[in-house]
Amino acid sequence: xxxxxxxxxxxxxxxxxxxxxxxxxxxxxxxxxxxxxxxxxxxxxxxxxxxxxxxxxxxxxxxxxxxxxxxxxxxxxxxxxxxxxxxxxxxxxxxxxxxxxxxxxxxxxxxxxxxxxxxxxxxxxxxxxxxxxxxxxxxxxxxxxxxxxxxxxxxxxxxxxxxxxxxxxxxxxxxxxxxxxxxxxxxxxxxxxxxxxxxxxxxxxxxxxxxxxxxxxxxxxxxxxxxxxxxxxxxxxxx
Amino acid sequence: xxxxxxxxxxxxxxxxxxxxxxxxxxxxxxxxxxxxxxxxxxxxxxxxxxxxxxxxxxxxxxxxxxxxxxxxxxxxxxxxxxxxxxxxxxxxxxxxxxxxxxxxxxxxxxxxxxxxxxxxxxxxxxxxxxxxxxxxxxxxxxxxxxxxxxxxxxxxxxxxxxxxxxxxxxxxxxxxxxxxxxxxxxxxxxxxxxxxxxxxxxxxxxxxxxxxxxxxxxxxxxxxxxxxxxxxxxxxxxxxxxxxxxxxxxxxxxxxxxxxxxxxxxxxxxxxxxxxxx
Numbered sequence: 001x002x003x004x005x006x007x008x009x010x011x012x013x014x015x016x017x018x019x020x021x022x023x024x025x026x027x028x029x030x031x032x033x034x035x036x037x038x039x040x041x042x043x044x045x046x047x048x049x050x051x052x053x054x055x056x057x058x059x060x061x062x063x064x065x066x067x068x069x070x071x072x073x074x075x076x077x078x079x080x081x082x083x084x085x086x087x088x089x090x091x092x093x094x095x096x097x098x099x100x101x102x103x104x105x106x107x108x109x110x111x112x113x114x115x116x117x118x119x120x121x122x123x124x125x126x127x128x129x130x131x132x133x134x135x136x137x138x139x140x141x142x143x144x145x146x147x148x149x150x151x152x153x154x155x156x157x158x159x160x161x162x163x164x165x166x167x168x169x170x171x172x173x174x175x176x177x178x179x180x181x182x183x184x185x186x187x188x189x190x191x192x193x194x195x196x197x198x199x200x201x202x203x204x205x206x207x208x209x210x211x212x213x214x215x216x217x218x219x220x221x222x223x224x225x226x227x228x229x230x231x232x233x234x235x236x237x238x239x
Numbered sequence: 240x241x242x243x244x245x246x247x248x249x250x251x252x253x254x255x256x257x258x259x260x261x262x263x264x265x266x267x268x269x270x271x272x273x274x275x276x277x278x279x280x281x282x283x284x285x286x287x288x289x290x291x292x293x294x295x296x297x298x299x300x301x302x303x304x305x306x307x308x309x310x311x312x313x314x315x316x317x318x319x320x321x322x323x324x325x326x327x328x329x330x331x332x333x334x335x336x337x338x339x340x341x342x343x344x345x346x347x348x349x350x351x352x353x354x355x356x357x358x359x360x361x362x363x364x365x366x367x368x369x370x371x372x373x374x375x376x377x378x379x380x381x382x383x384x385x386x387x388x389x390x391x392x393x394x395x396x397x398x399x400x401x402x403x404x405x406x407x408x409x410x411x412x413x414x415x416x417x418x419x420x421x422x423x424x425x426x427x428x429x430x431x432x433x434x435x436x437x438x439x440x441x442x443x444x445x446x447x448x449x450x451x452x453x454x455x456x457x458x459x460x461x462x463x464x465x466x467x468x469x470x471x472x473x474x475x476x477x478x479x480x481x482x483x484x485x486x487x488x489x490x491x492x493x494x495x496x497x498x499x500x501x502x503x504x505x506x507x508x509x510x511x512x513x514x515x516x517x
Contacts, residue, residue, distance in 0.1 A: 079487075103450065106493035113485035114477055158420040161406065162413035171407045172478055178403040179477070179498040181420065183452060185427035190451040193435055198338050200432040201345065201425055210348030211421035212428070 057231030058124050060238075064170050065122045067163050067238040070217060071177065072115035073127055074156055077227055078149050079108040080129045085146070090139045097194070104146075104187050111180055118176075128229035143195050150188035151205055151213070152223055157181035158214035163238035185212070302415055303360055305405045308504055309419070310353040312401055314366040315511055316394050317346040322371065323391075326381045335436060339391075342429050349422055373513040376464050388437050389460045395430035396453060397468040397502065397510055399423060404501035427499070434459070452496040467510050471500050 060069035082105035089098055116123050135141040157177050164174045189200035205213055215223075217237035225232075320343035323329060330336045350366075357363035371380045371390065379386045402423035409416040431451035437459070438449040449459040455473040458465045475483045475494040483494035 100450065103452065103493060103496060106487065106489040107452070107497035109487035110482045110485070110489050110494055110497035113487055114480055114482055117480045117485065118478060154424045158417060158424060161416050161420050164410070166411040171410055174406050174410055175403075175501065176477060176498075178406045178420070178423070179500065181424055182399045182403065182427035182499040183497055185424040186431040186451045189428035189431035190435065193432060198334055198341070198432075200338075200435075201341060201428040206345065206425055206428075208348065209352045210345040210425060211352070211418060212424040214417050214421055 056233035056235060058127075059233045060124060060236040061122055062236070064165050064167075064173055065119065066236055067160055067177075068115055068119050068173060069122070069124050070160060070238050071157070071180075072112065072119060072123060073228070073232065074153055074220070074224065075108055075112040075115060076127045077129060077224060078153060079105065079112045080127075081131065081134075081145065081149060081227075082108055084131065084136055085142055088136045090137055090142045092139060100190065107183055107187070114176075125230075130227055130229045133226065143191060146191045147188065147195060148223075150184055150191055152215070152220060153184040154181060154188055154205075155213040155215035156217070156220040157184065158212060159216055159220070160238050163217075299360075301408050302412060303357070305408050305419070306353055306357050306360075306415075307364055308405070308507075309402065309422070310350065310357060310363060311367065312398055312507070312511060313346055313349040313353060315369060315514060316398060317343065317350050318366065318369050319371055319391070319394060320346055322381060323387055329381055329384055329387060331384060338432060338436065342391075342432075345425055345429070349425075352418075368516045369514050370516045371514055373464070376462075376513070385437075385440060388433060388440070389462075389465070392430065392433045392437060393458070393460065393465045393468050395426055395433055396458075397507065398426040399430055399499055400468070400502035401504075401507045402426065403499065404503050404507070406501075450496070453499065454492050455495045467506070468502075470506075471502070474498065474500055 060066040060073070082101060085101050086098070086105050089101075093101075134145050158181060161174060161177055164170045164177065188205075192199045192202070201212075207213075217239070218234060221232065221234060221237060320339060324336065324340055324343055330339055354363040372378050377386055377390060380390055381387065402419055405419065406416065406423075409419055434449055434451050453469065453472045456466075456469045456471065458469045473495050475481065475491050477498055481494075482497060483489060483491045489497075
């Protein structure tokens with residue numbers, strides 16, 4: 001696994017081998033003509049010493065790569081959580097609940113694996129999670145965490161759309177973020193209704209204009225970090 | 240908030256700001272409209288659209304076009320739920336009435352929000368009039384609760400796809416893009432809940448298996464009339480990556496559910512126009 005280091009340390013230094021560059025494009029399903037040299041220069045810096053635990057933590061990279069790694073980190077967290085939920089279902093879980101949690105787990109794995117493939121050599125390493133605050137045997141604990149993660153995911157994607165570039169590649173990423181965020185919102189509504197029927201879009205998440213929340217990356221990170229053992233370099237959050 | 244002061248500050252940094260907009264007179268007129276007529280929360284939205292014309296990437300005409308399109312769809316949804324809630328005997332339980340009322344209120348809020356923004360940008364179109372039987376295709380839409388929910392589900396799932404299809408047109412305009420995304424995810428929450436209501440009923444094609452998410456291109460509705468709203472949802476490959484066969488090997492159903500697909504304006508307007516009388 002190739003790890004990104006703070007790209008500012010390598011300003012202007014192109015280190016990505018051509019083979020990996022081709023893979024990156026192939027995974028995106030796009031011809032190289034669609035990707036400008038500038039985008040590549042900004043997105044393909046990497047460090048060769050595999051040291052992802054420098055003073056500031058894991059670097060997400062810059063530009064669109066940072067946005068994708070940010071999403072990849074959140075999807076890793078969600079996928080790990082639902083994998084555990086399905087592995088050790090809470091007491092009294094119904095057949096439908098278990099079926100739907102398996103679906104949600106699969107969706108999050110699909111999202112996670114997509115980002116991993118799209119990022120290729122630019123992907124951050126697998127995050128270490130910390131679920132010590134969650135009691136997986138208790139329905140209340142699992143559902144409260146699931147609700148927090150899904151609402152957080154929705155607000156994270158809503159808040160990150162503006163950081164994706166308007167390049168041809170960026171528009172593909174924006175489209176993909178849009179395809180994912182509505183599925184997270186479907187999850188969020190389902191889980192909210194499990195906790196309190198009819199709370200799918202309560203006023204704690206939807207404002208008087210009928211708008212859902214958009215959170216800035218640092219606000220998302222400060223909520224999510226309780227569950228992530230791996231330190232992330234907050235200077236590299238999307239901006 | 241003193242908008243004229245903001246304007247003066249911008250002028251200091253960029254003396255040519257008026258040239259970038261249509262004219263000083265138009266710019267001032269727009270500002271007066273913004274400060275006078277619209278909700279406080281809509282101001283950044285309107286300013287963002289206005290300055291995008293001067294500095295941004297998406298053209299002002301494109302942004303205005305997207306907002307008018309969104310408003311048309313919100314008018315449709317709002318009118319549908321207003322009529323549903325107002326029809327005696329249609330919605331059978333207090334819980335269901337509460338949920339539909341919540342959704343109606345959101346659609347009303349979306350209409351008001353988009354109207355106030357468009358008012359500041361040259362004018363909001365008036366609401367069309369609607370025929371929710373779609374010329375007789377759904378004759379029992381306000382007498383058969385199952386039919387009502389089936390149409391509600393179709394509107395919500397279509398709305399999600401319609402907003403998603405416009406994200407690219409708003410790229411580079413952070414304020415408008417974010418507001419559109421914030422509406423988009425609310426429509427998805429609605430869709431998820433309506434699907435749950437239909438799952439609980441278990442009729443009109445809504446089996447106990449109807450999920451909060453869209454499996455392949457299945458509507459879960461026993462009429463092909465709604466198929467255009469679900470066409471293309473069966474995708475399992477994203478940006479060249481086969482999602483079904485990746486590390487997790489999640490299969491085609493989950494792979495299609497994990498990504499909602501966009502619809503273009505050209506795809507949505509024929510669907511909406513079935514319900515638009517004039």
